[in-house]
Amino acid sequence: MNRGGGGAIRVLNVAEKPSVAKSVAEILSRQSGGMRSREGRSRYNRVFEFGYSIAGQACHMLVTSVTGHLMELEFDDRYRRWHSCDPADLFHAPVRKSVPQDKQDIKRTLEEEARTCHWLVLWLDCDREGENIAYEVVDICTGANSRLNIWRARFSALIDREINEAVQHLDRPNKLFADAVDARQEIDLRIGASFTRFQTMLLKDAFVLDDTGDDRNIILSYGPCQFPTLGFIVERFWEIQAHEPEEFWTINCSHTSDEGTASFVWIRGHLFDYSSAVVIYEMCVEEPMATVQNVRNQEKLKYPPYPLSTIELQKRASRYFRMASEHTMKVAEELYQAGFISYPRTETDNFSPNTDLHSIVRDQVAHPNWGTYAQRLLDPEARLWKNPSNGGHDDKAHPPIHPTKFSAGETNWSDNHKKLYELVVRHFLACCSQPAVGAETTVEIDIAGEQFNASGRVVLAKNYLDIYRFDSWGGTLLPTYTIGQQFVPTTLTLDSGVTRPPPLLAEADLLSCMDKAGIGTDATMHDHIKKLLDRSYATKDANTRFSPTNLGEALVMGYDEMGYELWKPYLRSMMEADMKSVSVGAKSKSEVLENCLQQMKACFLDARANKAKLLDAMGTFFARSNRPINEAQNSIEAVRPCAACNEAEMVLKRRQTGEFMVSCRGFPQCRNVVWLPGSVSEAAVTGQVCPTCGPGPVYKIQFKFRRRDIPPTFDVDHLGCIGGCDDILKELTEISRFGSHNQTATPARNQSQTPSGVRQGTSMQDLHSGFRPAGQFTNGPTPVAQVKYSAHHVENPAYHERLIQRLTGGGSSINAKILHAAFLWEDDVQNSAPRGRGARGRGGGRTSSRQASASASAGRRGGSQGRGRRGRGRNADGMMFVAATGEPVNNSCFICGDPTHFANVCPNRGR
C-alpha cells in the first residue's frame, strides 16, 4: 500500500458534481470534526480536505468534483469540416476522446491533486454514465500519476449511513458499464453526424427553406432521440388528418324527482347504424316505464400521487401551469442551486426508508398557505399521515424531488419559481397523506329490455385533496332509488353525435411517449423537445400542443417512404438493448459497435440511393431552388481491389455526363474500368460483401434504374455486384448497350439527345425536374408524377398522393387512380394561383371519394385546362388513367399538346 510521509494515505475523492462532493465531504468529515475548503482551478469545483479513517487506516481526504462528462467524443480533425469527406465515411472515420476547452481547468485540478495522492476514490453517480465518467477521471488522474490505487465508492443516497458504508467497502470501477456508454456515444455521433450532413447538404441546396432567402444557418439535424420525438408528433398529426368523422346515435334518459335529477346513459354506448338505433328507441318510447334493477353503493379511494420524479415534475408543470419542460428544468435547477428543493434530475419515485419525512414536513409548518395542513399532517390524532407509496422506479443516485428548505417566497423569485416550489411542497405533503375517500352509487334501470346506468359520488373525506389543489374529484349527488322502483323518465331522447379525432399531442403526452419508448433520459428529454422547436421541425401552441411544421412532416414522410423506420423509436430501443447486453457482459463493445454501425451504414447508403423519395416529400411542401445539387453527395467509394494492377482500389465514380463507372484509382497507369448500364440513375457502395466474387472484398452496390430505360419485368431498385456474379446487372448492361437507346459501351461520347429523343447522361437536375422522356420500356408516368413539379403545383398533388396511399392503405390501385384524378380536378378549382405554405389543401386528405367526385365535375364545369394532363384517351405508353367520372385522363406535351411526347423533348421547345 502506498503511504505518504506522515503515515496517512492521501486519498483523492472525485464526485460527479460539486454538490455531491460537498455532501460527501460534510458527511465524512463529521467524524474528525470538520473540513477545510479551498478553490480549485475551476471556480465551480472546490476541494474539501479533512482527516478520516478507512478500515482503521489513517487517511488524508481530498474531495473534489467534475461537472458531468469531462470528455467529448469527436472525429479526427481531417473529418471535422463538413465538406472534408463523404458523410458515409463518418461510419468508420477515426474518433477520439478529449477534454474540451471549457473543462481544461477541471482537468488541471485533477492532475495537480492526483500527483500528491496515493488513492483515487470515484464517487460518480451509480449509473452507466457515472461509470463512464469515472473512467474519464481515471484517464486524467493516472496520466498525472500512474501509481494511483483506484477505487469506486458505491452509494444510493447522500445520507450518512450510505456514504460511510460506501467508503468502508470500496469496490473497483465496472468497465462493462463504461463500455456500454462508449458504444452509445460512438453510435450517436456517427449516425447523427452522417445523416445530419447528408440531409442538410442535400435539402438545403435543393429547396428554398427560408422565405427570407437566408438559409446559411439552417441545419437539418438527425438524431436517434430527436427524430423519434418528432415521429410521435407527426404520427398523431397524421392520425388526426386521416380521421373520418362518423355519425353515431345514442339514447339518453333522465329522471327528475323532488331530490333532484339523475342522468342515465345507455349501456350500449352508441350505435353507428341509424336504423338499429331508431328501432330500439321506438321500443323504449312505446314502453317507457323504467324499472330499477340494481342499486350499488361502494366506497372508493383516490390515492395521492407517487413521490415526484423529473418526468412527473415536467408533466405536471406543463399540465397545471403550461410551463415548457425546458423552462421547468431551468427554474427547478435554480431552486436546487439556491437550496430550496432537492436534486431535480431523478428517476426515483420512492423515498428510501431512511428519509426523515417528518422533518421535511416540519420545515413547512410556518407557511401561510399550507402550514396548517403540515401541522395536521404531523398531528397523530388527525390520522392524516400515510407513508408515501412506492412508484417502482429507483435510479440509485437521487431521492424523489422534495423541498429541502422553507420559503414563503423569495424576493428574487419569479411567478414560475413560486409555482414550481409550491408544486414540489404540495406534492410532497400530498404523498405523505391519506387517500381521499368517496361513496359511489350506481343505479341500473331497464326500459323495454334496454339497460341504462346512472352514477353519483359524494366525497366523504378529502384528505390529500385538501393540500393537492391540482387534483379534483368531483361528483354529483344522485337521488335515492330502491330496487324494483318504477318511474316514467322525464326525458327519453335519441341523440346523434360525431366521432372526433384525437387531440394534438400535448407536452405531457409527448413526455409520456418518450418515457415509454425510452427516448432520452430524465435529464435530456426536455432538450430533445426544445431541439425540435429550435430546428423548426415542430411548433407548440398556447395549449402546449405540438404540430409538425412542413419541414418536420416532409422529413418524416421522406424517411417513411424509403421504408425506414428511422423516425420511430425502435432504433433507439434496439440500441438500448445492446447497451444493456454490453453492460452485463453478454456482448462486447466492439461486437455491438461493428454490428450496429454496419447496419446503419447500409441503411445510410440505401437512404442516399433513395434520396429521390426524400426530395419528393420535400417537394410537396417547398419550392425548388436553382442551386446545383451538392456533388459531394456522390463522391467516390471503394468497391474492390483492382485485379488488373493488384495495387490500387476500384472505386465507384460518376462522370459529369451522369454515367456511373467503377475504375481503378491507379489511372492513368492502370486503365481497368467497368462501365455500368446507362439506365442507372443512382448507385451507392454498400457495406455488404459479395460471398462469391474475388479477389475480394467486392462490395455490393445499391442501384436505382430509370424505369423508362429497363424492361417492365425488372425492379428499379437492385442490390448488385460488379464482380461477375450478377446476371441482372449483366442483362441490363446488354440492354443498355444494344437496346433501342443506342447506347454504346463508350459513354464518353457527348450526346445530349439520341435519335430516339432520349437524352443520355441525365444530370442531377434532370433527375428532379419531373419531366420524363418517353422510352421503349416506359410504363407511363402517372398524371400526378407529371405535374408534381410544374410551376403551379409545387405542393398539392404529391401530398394528395401520399394521403391517398395512406387512406387506401396502398390497396386498390383503381380507387387510388380515381382519387388521384379527382384530387387533380379539385386542385384546379382551388388552386388557380400558387398556394402559400400555410394552406396546402390538407382538406383533400379528408375528402371522401364522393365529395371528390363532386369537385371533379365542378372542376370540369370551370373548364380550366391544366398543362398537359388533360388529354383524351391513352398516352404514348398505352396506359390509361381514369377520372372520378370514369372519363380518361391523360398526359400530353404541354407545349404543343402532342400526346406522343413530353415537353422536355418537344421539337417546338423554345420556339
Next chain:
DNA sequence: GCAAGGTC
C-alpha cells in the same frame, strides 16, 4: 455547422 449524455 452534426448526436446524446453529463452538468454550471
